[in-house]
Amino acid sequence: MSKLSGAQILLRMLKEEGVDTIFGYPGGVVLDIYDELARTDLRHILVRHEQGAVHAADAYARTTGNVGVCLVTSGPGATNTVTGIATAYMDSIPIVVFTGQVPTKLIGNDAFQEVDIVGITRPCTKHNYLVKDVRDLAKTIKEAFHIARSGRPGPVLVDLPKDVSIGKTTFKLPDDVQLRSYNPTYVPNRKQLKKAMDLIQKAEKPLIFSGGGVILSRAHKELTELACANQIPVTSTLMGLGGFPGNESLWMGMPGMHGTYRANMAISECDLMIAVGVRFDDRVTGKTDEFAPKAKIVQIDIDPTSIQKNVQVHVPVVGDCKISLELLNQMISQNNDMKNFATAHDEWLDRIENWKLTTPLAYEQKDVIKPQFVIEKLFELTKGEAIITTEVGQNQMWAAQYYHFNEPGRFISSGGLGTMGFGLPAAVGAQVAAPDKLVVDIAGDGSIQMNIQEMATAVQYNLPVKIVILNNGFLGMVRQWQQLFYDKCYSSTKFQHTPDFVKLAEAYGAVGLRATKPGEVEKVLKEGLACNKAVIMDFVVEPEECVYPMVPAGAPISNMLLV
Amino acid sequence: MTKKHILSILVDNEPGVLSRIAGLFSGRGYNIESLCVAETVELNVSRITMVTKGDSMILEQIKKQLNKLINVIKVADLTDQEFVERELVLLKVNAKTENRAEILRVTDIFRGQVVDVGLEHFTISITGDADKVNAILSLLKPFGIREIARTGSIAMFRENHAK
Numbered sequence: 107m108s109k110l111s112g113a114q115i116l117l118r119m120l121k122e123e124g125v126d127t128i129f130g131y132p133g134g135v136v137l138d139i140y141d142e143l144a145r146t147d148l149r150h151i152l153v154r155h156e157q158g159a160v161h162a163a164d165a166y167a168r169t170t171g172n173v174g175v176c177l178v179t180s181g182p183g184a185t186n187t188v189t190g191i192a193t194a195y196m197d198s199i200p201i202v203v204f205t206g207q208v209p210t211k212l213i214g215n216d217a218f219q220e221v222d223i224v225g226i227t228r229p230c231t232k233h234n235y236l237v238k239d240v241r242d243l244a245k246t247i248k249e250a251f252h253i254a255r256s257g258r259p260g261p262v263l264v265d266l267p268k269d270v271s272i273g274k275t276t277f278k279l280p281d282d283v284q285l286r287s288y289n290p291t292y293v294p295n296r297k298q299l300k301k302a303m304d305l306i307q308k309a310e311k312p313l314i315f316s317g318g319g320v321i322l323s324r325a326h327k328e329l330t331e332l333a334c335a336n337q338i339p340v341t342s343t344l345m346g347l348g349g350f351p352g353n354e355s356l357w358m359g360m361p362g363m364h365g366t367y368r369a370n371m372a373i374s375e376c377d378l379m380i381a382v383g384v385r386f387d388d389r390v391t392g393k394t395d396e397f398a399p400k401a402k403i404v405q406i407d408i409d410p411t412s413i414q415k416n417v418q419v420h421v422p423v424v425g426d427c428k429i430s431l432e433l434l435n436q437m438i439s440q441n442n443d444m445k446n447f448a449t450a451h452d453e454w455l456d457r458i459e460n461w462k463l464t465t466p467l468a469y470e471q472k473d474v475i476k477p478q479f480v481i482e483k484l485f486e487l488t489k490g491e492a493i494i495t496t497e498v499g500q501n502q503m504w505a506a507q508y509y510h511f512n513e514p515g516r517f518i519s520s521g522g523l524g525t526m527g528f529g530l531p532a533a534v535g536a537q538v539a540a541p542d543k544l545v546v547d548i549a550g551d552g553s554i555q556m557n558i559q560e561m562a563t564a565v566q567y568n569l570p571v572k573i574v575i576l577n578n579g580f581l582g583m584v585r586q587w588q589q590l591f592y593d594k595c596y597s598s599t600k601f602q603h604t605p606d607f608v609k610l611a612e613a614y615g616a617v618g619l620r621a622t623k624p625g626e627v628e629k630v631l632k633e634g635l636a637c638n639k640a641v642i643m644d645f646v647v648e649p650e651e652c653v654y655p656m657v658p659a660g661a662p663i664s665n666m667l668l669v
Numbered sequence: 670m671t672k673k674h675i676l677s678i679l680v681d682n683e684p685g686v687l688s689r690i691a692g693l694f695s696g697r698g699y700n701i702e703s704l705c706v707a708e709t710v711e712l713n714v715s716r717i718t719m720v721t722k723g724d725s726m727i728l729e730q731i732k733k734q735l736n737k738l739i740n741v742i743k744v745a746d747l748t749d750q751e752f753v754e755r756e757l758v759l760l761k762v763n764a765k766t767e768n769r770a771e772i773l774r775v776t777d778i779f780r781g782q783v784v785d786v787g788l789e790h791f792t793i794s795i796t797g798d799a800d801k802v803n804a805i806l807s808l809l810k811p812f813g814i815r816e817i818a819r820t821g822s823i824a825m826f827r828e829n830h831a832k
């Protein structure tokens with residue numbers, strides 16, 4: 107058998123794992139890998155900053171459901187990935203990050219561009235490895251992919267010292283991964299499901315609260331069946347948007363700090379909550395003691411640590427969301443006592459409908475562009491079919507409120523970490539994954555400047571991503587808190603200088619457009635969306651608009667500030 | 670209600686495992702009272718015995734979070750059932766002529782051993798559970814304890830209760 111170098115083994119294993127695209131940035135200790143890469147058909151997207159590589163790989167994974175892959179050099183290349191890795195970790199996104207490392211003999215000597223990236227990323231990866239011997243490489247890569255994609259997915263980092271990429275060994279395909287210490291539970295305990303059904307049966311005001319787990323396990327069909335067959339209204343976290351069709355009458359919108367009135371009221375009033383693939387984040391629960399105070403809670407999650415962490419759960423179900431819902435639906439359909447359930451709580455549904463009618467999402471139209479109006483128009487013009495990535499702040503919340511998602515993988519946003527600068531590289535990754543889809547980054551003028559360099563990547567690879575900047579001249583979300591809770595003391599949230607985004611787009615070789623009046627919004631959107639190049643659309647919007655409703659941090663979610 | 674728990678954790682014997690566990694505890698604000706790590710009879714498997722504190726919800730999280738670490742093979746909460754617990758303590762105590770007999774008597778009662786003697790000190794080794802160790806410490810304290818080294822608890826289920 108012929109011998110392969112570590113670099114060759116890495117590329118061979120990527121192929122075995124079904125990887126056709128990676129995002130990366132070269133440097134000294136990964137030269138051997140890049141040299142081999144040039145001789146394969148693996149597609150390498152050269153980003154402009156390693157953080158961008160990780161966000162792009164993350165969005166690639168969110169779009170395709172496959173593992174996203176990055177390759178970067180040691181030291182600063184590795185540390186630049188940390189924000190991206192932490193972002194993927196908080197949102198449970200399967201990615202594998204390969205970092206170069208100084209030769210094993212130099213590790214620990216403060217060698218040039220040495221950093222203990224395994225130590226640094228230990229708390230923000232699902233698992234990580236330092237490969238010390240080329241003979242362990244193939245098996246480690248196989249394990250890394252297995253761990254990243256199975257169970258509750260997450261980022262895995264593999265640190266590759268230079269001598270490991272150069273070293274040669276006889277290559278043998280590793281066996282299937284068997285880790286006695288890691289066996290996620292996919293199929294739930296039937297007794298628990300039965301208990302869940304018994305609770306559902308007794309409920310008069312049932313509600314489904316779904317999250318990112320539904321998107322990750324692609325359980326949207328099963329969730330929709332559970333809701334529609336039994337007429338149970340649905341609310342989803344930011345991470346769960348697209349898990350239930352946004353145009354269904356049972357849809358209540360997002361709950362929590364900027365949730366809809368009806369979603370928050372329904373949570374506060376329901377007597378049964380079926381929580382699926384959620385982790386009860388504080389941005390959703392507000393004050394936990396008063397979250398769903400009247401409800402019995404059934405929680406389905408593949409990760410036992412998500413259950414009973416922040417709120418007391420009555421029936422925990424550990425299992426994959428898709429499999430669990432499928433089994434639950436089966437059980438319900440075979441249960442005679444559930445026959446009349448769907449029609450037995452019309453009053454509850456009427457109440458929710460009434461909340462929607464009396465207190466809908468709303469904003470006041472004026473003769474300046476309202477950011478909400480831009481999103482509404484975008485939704486209308488794209489018929490809800492675009493892949494939307496977002497930055498962080500008000501732009502993200504308005505995107506979640508005013509764009510409606512009918513499928514998973516359509517809304518790509520940094521939920522858990524709230525990483526400004528996520529949206530543009532994410533749009534790049536999503537567009538690489540879905541070349542025929544319309545990909546739009548909804549941005550703020552602050553966030554967009556955090557990874558603006560990826561415009562060059564978009565242009566280089568002819569990725570026609572559309573960037574919609576809601577340009578309010580402020581770090582809007584922070585300004586909103588200052589307005590509401592700090593006596594309008596706008597400390598360091600007003601930009602005294604912002605680049606001309608139209609010229610900036612042009613400088614990158616992209617197209618720049620601007621709208622300053624409400625009447626220009628539709629025209630600019632139409633022109634931008636129709637363009638087959640990367641486009642920045644700069645919407646100069648009302649500077650001091652706020653996102654409503656708003657629940658002050660730590661307050662019960664029924665306590666909403668309305669417009 | 671906050672209670673002391675002794676966890677017995679089987680882990681892969683690999684570099685970095687201890688730091689994953691220590692990092693989990695510091696990152697999530699859990700408490701470690703003592704920690705003891707050593708190899709087991711099984712190749713590449715180590716046992717960590719840890720004493721921690723917390724209410725039932727925290728303890729449930731601690732156990733789940735530990736189980737979630739890829740290198741953790743098994744977590745058992747010994748406090749759930751009957752178990753035996755031992756700690757080894759070495760202590761160097763001031764031993765002036767007039768106190769030597771009394772110190773030796775106390776050591777004897779607790780089945781300790783004098784492992785080093787000087788003109789002005791004894792070094793005593795004691796094994797026992799937390800109660801016994803604390804008892805002898807309080808009896809010897811008045812003589813002046815110069816130095817103390819404790820292993821932290823190690824523990825096992827009693828066999829007839831083991832699952």
Ligand SMILES: Cc1ncc(C[n+]2csc(CCOP(=O)(O)OP(=O)(O)O)c2C)c(N)n1
Pocket residue numbers: 497498499500501502524525526527549550551552553554576578580581582583584
């Ligand atoms: C990397 C990073 N730094 C700081 C923050 C804190 N932060 C949250 S929202 C926000 C303002 C965002 O401003 P902009 O991108 O202009 O969006 P807007 O809220 O105006 O829509 C800031 C600074 C963050 N989320 N991420």
